[in-house]
Amino acid sequence: xxxxxxxxxxxxxxxxxxxxxxxxxxxxxxxxxxxxxxxxxxxxxxxxxxxxxxxxxxxxxxxxxxxxxxxxxxxxxxxxxxxxxxxxxxxxxxxxxxxxxxxxxxxxxxxxxxxxxxxxxxxxxxxxxxxxxxxxxxxxxxxxxxxxxxxxxxxxxxxxxxxxxxxxxxxxxxxxxxxxxxxxxxxxxxxxxxxxxxxxxxxxxxxxxxxxxxxxxxxxxxxxxxxxxxxxxxxxxxxxxxxxxxxxxxxxxxxxxxxxxxxxxxxxxxxxxxxxxxxxxxxxxxxxxxxxxxxxxxxxxxxxxxxxxxxxxxxxxxxxxxxxxxxxxxxxxxx
Numbered sequence: 109x110x111x112x113x114x115x116x117x118x119x120x121x122x123x124x125x126x127x128x129x130x131x132x133x134x135x136x137x138x139x140x141x142x143x144x145x146x147x148x149x150x151x152x153x154x155x156x157x158x159x160x161x162x163x164x165x166x167x168x169x170x171x172x173x174x175x176x177x178x179x180x181x182x183x184x185x186x187x188x189x190x191x192x193x194x195x196x197x198x199x200x201x202x203x204x205x206x207x208x209x210x211x212x213x214x215x216x217x218x219x220x221x222x223x224x225x226x227x228x229x230x231x232x233x234x235x236x237x238x239x240x241x242x243x244x245x246x247x248x249x250x251x252x253x254x255x256x257x258x259x260x261x262x263x264x265x266x267x268x269x270x271x272x273x274x275x276x277x278x279x280x281x282x283x284x285x286x287x288x289x290x291x292x293x294x295x296x297x298x299x300x301x302x303x304x305x306x307x308x309x310x311x312x313x314x315x316x317x318x319x320x321x322x323x324x325x326x327x328x329x330x331x332x333x334x335x336x337x338x339x340x341x342x343x344x345x346x347x348x349x350x351x352x353x354x355x356x357x358x359x360x361x362x363x364x365x366x367x368x369x370x371x372x373x374x375x376x377x378x379x380x381x382x383x384x385x386x387x388x389x390x391x392x393x394x395x396x397x398x399x400x401x402x403x404x405x406x407x408x409x410x411x412x413x414x415x416x417x418x419x420x421x422x423x424x425x426x427x428x429x430x431x432x433x434x435x436x437x438x439x440x441x442x443x
């Protein structure tokens with residue numbers, strides 16, 4: 109029986125934070141050890157250009173994210189770990205799919221609709237500031253997925269639409285040119301935590317409320333101390349389900365540790381004490397990986413070699429696939 113192909117992309121626009129680790133990196137690395145699946149993990153640097161026009165930031169982020177995944181134990185011999193831009197077949201496939209993608213489908217993309225709504229609210233032209241990159245990036249995402257005929261695409265709920273669009277475009281291509289693409293399935297893991305940030309909203313680079321993953325100890329402590337809490341005094345019972353401190357604790361703790369902290373909240377633990385214990389828990393779990401990360405950041409050539417090796421493995425799939433697709437649409441040698 110052939111293995112299920114699982115594919116995940118990581119956009120290279122910022123420094124990985126605790127929310128990325130708990131929500132995406134940790135479950136993906138665990139899934140890459142599955143014997144019944146073949147994992148494709150890529151750095152989505154073409155996608156980064158849609159929202160980040162700072163060349164140095166895209167470059168630095170690529171380096172940080174690659175080092176993060178390797179430091180946290182991704183086995184690059186087992187998973188196929190590559191940079192999107194190292195696979196020239198992907199933008200070619202993107203064009204073949206663009207020629208099958210309905211404009212009406214693109215008009216319904218959440219990111220585009222949100223941009224239009226924001227413009228209308230501000231009294232601007234509906235398409236003010238909207239690039240073709242933003243408008244058509246669901247097609248590039250479809251190319252990422254369909255290039256490797258991924259069966260499963262683990263996503264957050266906000267990304268389900270993109271996988272459905274990839275299915276739609278694939279089905280249309282198959283209808284015109286024969287069965288070339290597997291229709292991918294979005295996989296949403298309800299068990300994966302969505303962490304709150306320092307201000308109580310979802311931890312996100314766009315809110316500027318993140319706790320970067322590999323901060324030095326002093327900085328990590330400082331960030332954890334900044335987590336917003338209510339004014340309840342030591343000795344007053346606190347609601348763990350309404351507290352960012354507890355929510356992050358739960359994402360790193362064992363079941364026993366979680367229950368013990370829940371009891372401490374009921375007993376009125378002081379916020380300062382809860383934050384101190386949270387710092388110790390997170391610091392202990394990430395300490396070894398942080399050392400490895402700092403080493404890898406000093407060895408960019410090693411990280412580059414890992415990515416190039418991954419690209420060679422990925423292209424063993426993408427080159428024959430693209431050749432087949434080009435032939436299907438009529439782009440082939442005359443003899």
